[in-house]
Amino acid sequence: MTQPTIAFIAEEVGVSVTTVSKVLNGHADVAAATRERVEDSLRRHQYQRRTARRAAGHIDLVFHELDSVWAMEILRGVSAVAGPDGTPVMVSHLDGQHRPDRARIDRLLTRRPLGIIMVLCAVADAQHRQLARRGIPLVIVDNDSATSARVPTVGANNWNGGLLATRHLIELGHRRIAVVTGPRDVLCSQARLAGYRFAHESSDLLVDPALVRYGDFTAEAGLTHGLRLLDRADRPTAVFAGSDMQAMGVLRAAERLGLSVPRDLSVIGYDDLPMAAWTGPALTTVNQPLREMAGAATRMLLDLARGIPVPADRIDFVTGLVVRETTGPPA
Amino acid sequence: MTQPTIAFIAEEVGVSVTTVSKVLNGHADVAAATRERVEDSLRRHQYQRRTARRAAGHIDLVFHELDSVWAMEILRGVSAVAGPDGTPVMVSHLDGQHRPDRARIDRLLTRRPLGIIMVLCAVADAQHRQLARRGIPLVIVDNDSATSARVPTVGANNWNGGLLATRHLIELGHRRIAVVTGPRDVLCSQARLAGYRFAHESSDLLVDPALVRYGDFTAEAGLTHGLRLLDRADRPTAVFAGSDMQAMGVLRAAERLGLSVPRDLSVIGYDDLPMAAWTGPALTTVNQPLREMAGAATRMLLDLARGIPVPADRIDFVTGLVVRETTGPPA
Known part of the structure; x- marks a missing residue:
């Protein structure tokens, strides 16, 4: 297997070496049709940029959104591994989008990163091939959609987390347990909800569909859903709030309605x-080792960039229950 | 005034053009003595890299530490201006140091940034000259030491914030008011404390030295100092907690000692x-417009990098009181 040179590709397509190089580096000033033909030829010949050229450079860390302390924990985890390695970290976000568009991927390529870490977002298959051809590895942290086998991913076991949280409430004696999970179209929300359902099933309890809500992981969503759930005659005695921020919103809703936590209501975050640990009362929650997850993703990426094979395509960190003061037996 | 060329500098010092270029770009592989001589010559001839060459590139955003949601707010503010401008942002931190060492500045230079934003940290005068010679502008956000006139700085009026917070408590009727400010050697801590003192003076109240504490802006510090301050017979009826995280710690201390907020104790953050807005009860605090401050610093930096003069060397954002639920009249 010999690797085709850029000159070979250029000759085959009938363009200059500069044009091929521009396409490889994601410059925008190549006509769409030409670019298509160059990409075609690169694909056909399985062009792979030599990894040696990619051993230097920065890590491009792409968030779907820079919100809350969640993103900061990820950044700290990446930084803790990249810093001592001497690898700079470039941070950007997709304005809340979970899929980058072509222009954004092109901009990423222009920066010539050593590798890319995407958080709560992912690329389309074609974009992934575009990166692979340039020898730019990609690692995803906590992706929101079914994992393609070829993209290394670091996540946490969300189903297990939902199960742990709900089982804790059932064991305390709760029978009417509400859930406010994340957005409907985000996989981790669905996995946590599935864990909640399984905890009910395995204890022969029915789930009341009126107690299942979808939020967006913000405190505001916790407050809104909390007020609706708790302001009814057959109100739940416990809420699995899907995220710590949503849990803070639910705690505020309880306070507004004069409910004491955990006496009148148990609340568990994620x-x-x-x-x-500092909310009053301190929040019972499910631990996602965000910093460790981000650190593992970074080590994986640095290895891939240096041509070292990684042991697994997907690493799932184990979630654990942290019992503090917001959960207790029902009144 | 003609600008000396690199070749001119090289000839004067008696080294190659490559060596001068290496010194300019912060490469480590130049002998210390040689480097010194090159730096000397650059300084003598007031060598300034042409700004045109610096119009592209990334912003290097340097935190003293990546802690808490405070840093995330700054990152969001920088990103909100740099993103639409198409300028990438590289993020690093100084492991809690407020002064970068030479090696770190050299690493920064190797990356050839368009400009540098330092948050809660600053450079020595010699390092600032090193940057200026390379035409790399520097802007500081909320610097921790007296501002040198030549370094553009964006801050918030900390003295005013301390005054507002303390005056609010005095107006509610409090007479024994404790303060837990930040570290002793950080200017903003001292400015907030000075505002606290001035509020007392202007109301003809004496400050009890036993009620003045220095923390480190963490919730842990708030808890430790809170427990000590509140577990005494002549305990204060109000605490100005210096930061929101410290306020959360003080709230936990109050809870542990069975004090109800705001009935038995008023707490104000920063x-x-x-x-x-989501702690229970919701925190009264002093608003620092962190995102706006970071955005202003970024606009300043982009202007400087493009040779556009900036209107002021120091911009101070006005702090404002946000009254929520943790403050009230003393019992």
């Missing part, structure tokens, strides 16, 4: 953010 | 982080 994430175990640094502030979870 | 920063107005997103979560401040």
